[in-house]
Amino acid sequence: MEGLRLNLNALKPAAPKTDAVRATAKRKVEAKKTETLDEAFVRLSESKFTDKERRQFDAAYQAFRDGNFVRTGTGKLTKKEVCEIGRTHLAETGAAIRRQRIEETLANKPDNYYILTDDSELPGFVERIREEVRRQRTEWPGRFEKIGVDSLVACDFEGTGLDSYIDLSIGFSIWLPLLEEGYYLPYGHVGGFDVPAAHKDTDPQLTRSKVIAAISPYLSTPQHGKTFHMGAARYDLHVAQTDGYTIRGCVWDTLDAMHLMNEHEPSYGLKPLTQKYGKYFGVTGTVFTFEDLFGNRSPAPFNTELVGIYAINDVKYGWGLCEFQFEMMQKYGRLFDCYALIDSKLPETDVFMERCGFCIDLDQLRALEAEYEPKVEEATRRVFETYGIDDEFVRKMDRTINAAKIQKWIAAQQKRIRTADDRITKKLTKVNEMKAAGKTHTKSYQNELEMLAKYRKQRAELADATVDNAPQDIKEFVITNGNHIAYLIYDHLGIKDQTSKIERGKKRSTKSDVLDIYFSEEPSLEPLATVAEYTKLLTTYIRPILGSHGVESVMEVDGRLHTNFKAGGTATGRYSSSSYRARKPEVATWL
Known part of the structure; x- marks a missing residue:
């Protein structure tokens, strides 16, 4: 119990x-x-x-x-x-x-910022532009003669997006410098979106057609100068074309002007430039960017008051930057002459060429593709023959390229070998102990023997930890692989590295501008140079235009090739261009 x-x-x-x-x-x-x-x-x-x-x-x-x-x-x-x-x-x-x-932006709206929301205000607005022009002709006679205009103001458009061909403007802003007045004319804001300071469908704004009728005569007059912060996209001039008229007298682009003044600016955006140089034209403190207020979206869903203040700030900053550049260029060398004679003519010319596009002889391109493809194959064959690219070459290349990886494998293999040897030693000790104890007749002893045999087999299968025994990852030489080309040039052929001439602090580059140096100086690279030449023609120009070999064609639905020109697109100051790829064919067809 x-x-x-x-x-x-x-x-x-x-x-x-x-x-x-x-x-x-x-x-x-x-x-x-x-x-x-x-x-x-x-x-x-x-x-x-x-x-x-x-x-x-x-x-x-x-x-x-x-x-x-x-x-x-x-x-x-x-x-x-x-x-x-x-x-x-x-x-x-x-x-x-x-x-x-x-909230801060809305609370600090300056008294000289005017946001028009009634069509009856348009005639008075046009009269203020006329007054600005009259005053500039009187107070600044001949000031803008070299750039071919007799007055100059800063302008900007707000739009539904960044596609300069299909996006529409939602408002126009302008800064009148002598009158010290800024205006925003909203006509495309939309309601129904959950955003701060949202536009409501009942909120007043101007009529698009009436605004365009009011501003287009002025914007289309060549002697009335305009400055925009457009850069390569020339967005505002494209937007006007989409709205049905052509801006003339666009003689100053503050982004292009800054490229001419300083080709090493960290950023050429209007806000960073204003933040950096604003002290020279009266702008101090924090300058809000587009993303600061609207995030990554169109300004169209926001109310006209908020967008208007932001837009007028933009043209005010744009005017200050333009005037700063205008004065600075005239003080130093012949920068102003260069800009006045050449750069000031580029925005309108670029947009004209971009919208016209280029007619392409597709039949001729197909003939060139048929001609160049066998040449690439023949040149590739010569590369393999000339440089002796065989299995042994590929193995040496693998040992060189993967040297660090191979050393890691050797260290890991050595550890695996030590582990296997330790297991065998311990198991052998156990077997000997049981043998000494007279337990060889037991099942446990037989199990130990089987485990010992298993460990010895595993150990026998482990290759020695040497470079030759390391796995080979690279099985073939790929002529488009930068690492493979680097091995061929720098290791196999022993060509002196000249990467630093193009990219300071870099080594063993296979970029085209570095290879161009080698191709011009090293006759031994002729087969590789031939491959590079024809491959570039095929992959950069012919196939993207034709849409062959699985590459989507860059041709537009109008049958032409359109591009975006970039006046400051290269380090050498040359023009560059990039294909216009934003517009989808089905969207363009629907429009």
Whole structure:
């Protein structure tokens, strides 16, 4: 009976926990949870991140430190979950900051900023432009003679997007410098969107057709000069064409002018330039960018007051930058003459050429493709023959390119060998001990022998940890692979590295401008130069235009090739261009 005696005290209900006990227990649980998350963040911090992911991770960690970190998943904390939480916090923080900036912008609207919302105000607005022109002719006689106009103002369009062919303007802004007045004419804002300071369908704005009728005569007059901050896209001139008229007298592009003045600016955006040089034309303090107020979207859903203040700021900044450039260029060398005689003529010319496009003889291109493809094949064959590219060449290339990887394999293989040898030694010791104890007749002894045989077999299958035994990852020479070309040039042929002439601090480059140096100086590279020449013609020009070999054609639905010219698109100052690829054929057809 003694063994059956129960501890009756154990069956009594536990005493209720006091609030203090509960609080202590809760703190312990929370402390344990915090420690676990701390460890998780330390572990995840060692992961590989893109710049975007790193910002998200940092935001999530800051939220955790602030006590605002709420998990969206269960189990082990992952990089994906942390980045998603960080993305959400960034969006929420950005939205809050954006709302604050919007409130600040609306609260500080200058008295000389005019946002017109009634069509009856248009005649008075046009009269103010006439007054500005009259005053400039009187107070600034001949000031703009070299750039071919007798007056100059800053203009800008706000639009539904960045596609200069199909996006529409939603408003026009202008700065009249002598009158010190800025105007915004809204006519394309839309309601129904959940944004701060949203435009409502009932909010007044101007009639598009009446605004265009009011401003187009002035904007189309060549002797009335305009400055825009357009750059390579020439967006505003394209927008006017889409709206049905042509801007003339566009004689100043502040982005192009800054390229001419300083080709090493970190950024050529209007806001960064204003932030940097604004002190010279009366703009100090923080300058809000488009993203600061509107994020990554069109300004069309926002109300006319907010967009109007932002737009007038833009033309005011644009005028200040233009005047600063205008004066500085005349002080130093012949920059102004260069700009006046050449650059001032480019915006209108570029847009004319871009919209015209180029007629392409597709039959001739197909003939060239048929001619060049066999030449590439023949030149490629000569590359393999000339440089002796065979299995041994490929193996040596693999040993060189993957040298670091091979050393890691050797270290790992040595560890595997040591582990296998240790297992065999321990198992052999065990077998000998059982043999000495006279246990050779037991099943355990037989099991030990089988395990010993298994370990010896595994050890025999392990190759020696040498370079020759390391796996070969590269199985063939690929003529379009930059690493393979680098091995051929720098290691196999021993050509002196001249990368630093093109890219300071870089080595062993296979970029086209570096290869061009070698091709011009090294006769031994003739076969490779031939491949590069014909491959570039095929892949850069012929196939993208024809849309052959699985490449989407860059030709537009009008049967022409359109491009965007970039006056400052190269380090050498030459023109460059990029294909216009934003407009989808089905969209253009529908329009």
